[in-house]
Amino acid sequence: MxxxxxxxxxxxxxxxxxxxxxxxxxxxxxxxxxxxxxxxxxxxxxxxxxxxxxxxxxxxxxxxxxxxxxxxxxxxxxxKLANAPKSEKGSRRGFFSRSSxxxxxxxxxxxxxxxxxxxxxxxxxxxxxxxxxxxxxxxxxxxxxxxxxxxxxxxxxxxxxxxxxxxxxxxxxxTLPFPPDEPIEDLCGSCQKCIDACPTGALVEPGVLNAQACLSYQTQTKGFMPEEYRSKIGNHLYGWDTCQLVCPYNKNKDHHQHEEMKPDPEKVKPLLLPLLTMSNKTFKAEFGHMAGSWRGKKPIQRNAIIALAHYKEESALPTLLDLLIKDPRPVIRGTSAWAIGKISKSEKEEKALEDAKKNEQDENVLNEIEKGLSFIREKK
Structure with missing residues (x-):
């Protein structure tokens, strides 16, 4: 042949x-x-x-x-996302990376x-x-x-x-013996915009990634996100794009030739509050077709809580207080306590955190409650 x-x-x-x-x-x-x-x-x-x-x-x-x-x-x-919905006070939105x-x-x-x-x-x-x-x-x-x-x-x-x-x-x-193609020249040259732009130093040197420090990885973990990364992910629910966005070879690159890749603005930039109380069935129906759903809803919900803290969205406090008391998952309870402290300035939330501390058994959650309380007290 x-x-x-x-x-x-x-x-x-x-x-x-x-x-x-x-x-x-x-x-x-x-x-x-x-x-x-x-x-x-x-x-x-x-x-x-x-x-x-x-x-x-x-x-x-x-x-x-x-x-x-x-x-x-x-x-x-x-x-690029056309007709992207705005994230506004009272209706804050998260963001799924372009790969999702x-x-x-x-x-x-x-x-x-x-x-x-x-x-x-x-x-x-x-x-x-x-x-x-x-x-x-x-x-x-x-x-x-x-x-x-x-x-x-x-x-x-x-x-x-x-x-x-x-x-x-x-x-x-x-098993077919096709004639192979040749590799092409590396054209990065002296540019290191991606390395300079990495907010955590995860790109430790050219071509070497510390995945543990990469914000894309951090958004996909299931446990408590380390404190050092929470302030850096902003409103990102899944993935991270900065190291691609700053690349000169991506300037003016926007590919819409494949219908399957067409983004739904309401899915890739969803409202945050509804995510917090979404059932597994609803989550799968809304986001199950996306790559960013592969780890399930808990990491997305945790990241949504962190995003609401990033925005200091006071309208989220009733839901966060409810999660703190009722959610069976320690990661969600603890992250909610942390976020309450970041958002609140009032004695009402301080008392709610104190009350939650009396009934909480999980050491990690208790640690997050203490963080929340310290944030509130620092604002006084």
Whole structure:
């Protein structure tokens, strides 16, 4: 079979199904990546969301024994929200990062990859494949870098010359011996705007991310958010975009060619107060189709409470006081106590916190109640 010809045919087909860029690389082990991953773990920079088996993250043959090449794809997503609702006093709003706009990108890219697999089956008959989108063993970014989708930037994203870094990545391991593409030049140069703009110093050096300090990671944890990050997330409910927004290669990049990625303003910038009392069923109906819902409603509700404290939204106090007393989850009770202290200036809330302290059994919640009380007393 003429695999160069098949490759060109595949590129044309991929464009017809909504793939913005397709490149192919070898299935050689990612040996330099292994060294970086070991160093990341030793320095305590891993998020804990990564695939747990290191060798599987760097050796494609452990995911598909007879793998010959890897197909890497990029699908662009929007960066600007038209007709965004305003966040105003009495009706404050949160914000989901751009990676969570539209339908969950895992579903969108898996659909496109399935179509590519079917194309290969029709063209070649016998072929083995394995799809991966973000949750697979391999690093989608490492594959994309070696395939020439883009270069691995100082902010750790893949930057494509055509689309900037506003792209979702996916890949297919295949037993077909396609001719591989070449990597492209790293064009970051001396620019380090992303590093300078990172509010927590999570980008510790070019291309090295301390995931534990990244605000995107912090919005996705389920426990109490460390105090040092609460004042920094603002109204963000999920994810963080600053290191992409400041990148010169993303200037004027706004991709709306895919209907599935079209953001619903009321979903990506939702009212905060209704989130606090939303049932699981309602949360899934409203936000279940979005990538930002993958950790469930508790992290979103916790972040919404922090956002209301950021705004010092006094209309939220009755709901927060109710959560402090009635919510069965310590993280929500404790974060509510902290937020009450941030927002309130009155003796009414101070007394409510004192009363809650008498009945509270959880040490972490008691600690947050004390924080709330100290905030109120400092304002006197």
């Amino acid at each position: 003429d695999y160069e010809r098949l490759k060109q045919k595949l590129v044309v087909y991929s464009q017809s199904i909504g793939v913005d860029k397709l490149r192919i690389t070898t299935a050689d082990p990612f040996l330099s990546l292994k060294d970086r991953l070991i160093q990341q773990q030793e320095r305590g920079y891993a998020s804990g969301f990564e695939h747990p088996i290191l060798d599987e993250r760097v050796d494609p043959s452990l995911s598909l024994k007879e793998v010959r090449t890897i197909i890497s794809i990029a699908v662009a997503y929007p960066s 706009w539209g339908i969950d990108y895992h579903d969108v890219l898996n659909d496109r990859l399935k179509k590519i697999e079917q194309f290969l089956f029709v063209e070649c008959g016998t072929v083995e494949t394995v799809r991966m989108v973000d949750t697979g063993a391999l690093s989608d970014r490492a594959v994309a870098e070696r395939a020439g989708i883009g270069w691995s930037a100082k902010n750790t994203f893949i930057i494509t010359p055509e689309l900037g870094s506003y792209v979702f990545l996916g890949n297919i391991l295949t």
